[in-house]
Amino acid sequence: ETGVTQSPTHLIKTRGQQVTLRCSSQSGHNTVSWYQQALGQGPQFIFQYYREEENGRGNFPPRFSGLQFPNYSSELNVNALELDDSALYLCASSSARSGNTIYFGEGSWLTVV
Amino acid sequence: EDQVTQSPEALRLQEGESSSLNCSYTVSGLRGLFWYRQDPGKGPEFLFTLYSAGEEKEKERLKATLTKKESFLHITAPKPEDSATYLCAVLPRGGATNKLIFGTGTLLAVQP
Numbered sequence: 001e002t003g004v005t006q007s008p009t010h011l012i013k014t015r016g017q018q019v020t021l022r023c024s025s026q027s028g029h030n031t032v033s034w035y036q037q038a039l040g041q042g043p044q045f046i047f048q049y050y051r052e053e054e055n056g057r058g059n060f061p062p063r064f065s066g067l068q069f070p071n072y073s074s075e076l077n078v079n080a081l082e083l084d085d086s087a088l089y090l091c092a093s094s095s096a097r098s099g100n101t102i103y104f105g106e107g108s109w110l111t112v113v
Numbered sequence: 114e115d116q117v118t119q120s121p122e123a124l125r126l127q128e129g130e131s132s133s134l135n136c137s138y139t140v141s142g143l144r145g146l147f148w149y150r151q152d153p154g155k156g157p158e159f160l161f162t163l164y165s166a167g168e169e170k171e172k173e174r175l176k177a178t179l180t181k182k183e184s185f186l187h188i189t190a191p192k193p194e195d196s197a198t199y200l201c202a203v204l205p206r207g208g209a210t211n212k213l214i215f216g217t218g219t220l221l222a223v224q225p
Contacts, residue, residue, distance in 0.1 A: 035213075043215050056211070100210060104159075
């Protein structure tokens with residue numbers, strides 16, 4: 001087990017709604033990132049947070065947004081949900097002290113109907 | 114454009130039958146190459162990071178190697194519990210420190 005915990009594990013939302021996913025990073029890890037993994041695909045980088053600021057973003061629209069808190073935990077918010085947003089959302093954390101190894105949580109399964 | 118291609122897409126082995134998974138990559142500059150194992154419905158589990166050509170790392174029945182264009186994950190005498198999807202990812206230089214670029218994975222099935 002990596003120590004990266006995510007909630008909720010599963011959820012179902014309706015198209016057009018908003019969702020918030022949560023992540024607690026591994027102890028001492030100050031960099032948190034979020035990925036989207038569609039069925040049968042590799043994870044795709046959404047964005048990264050360091051010291052409570054977004055400092056890297058993938059090819060995702062602005063309706064994907066996030067926060068990082070002083071305790072390094074993080075949230076992913078998705079507005080105006082679309083059917084194609086149905087996926088496994090993964091949180092990952094790392095720190096320079098742990099050799100920058102990137103550890104993943106178990107993910108949150110989002111189904112948009 | 115940074116890219117990762119994994120082959121084969123799927124591999125079926127008999128228990129004890131050794132084989133290799135391939136990860137080919139193109140990247141402007143390589144900060145590191147990562148291997149993960151992913152079980153169905155779970156998050157990726159970290160296996161190895163390789164940083165430079167010629168580097169090798171081992172863990173139980175798994176051995177990862179790296180050249181300037183590709184990486185191999187060698188599986189020696191696999192067991193049914195090694196069945197999983199194996200993901201390869203590169204971390205390019207100069208970008209966000211957690212911005213991994215993944216391949217689509219190799220689905221390994223080991224039959225008893």
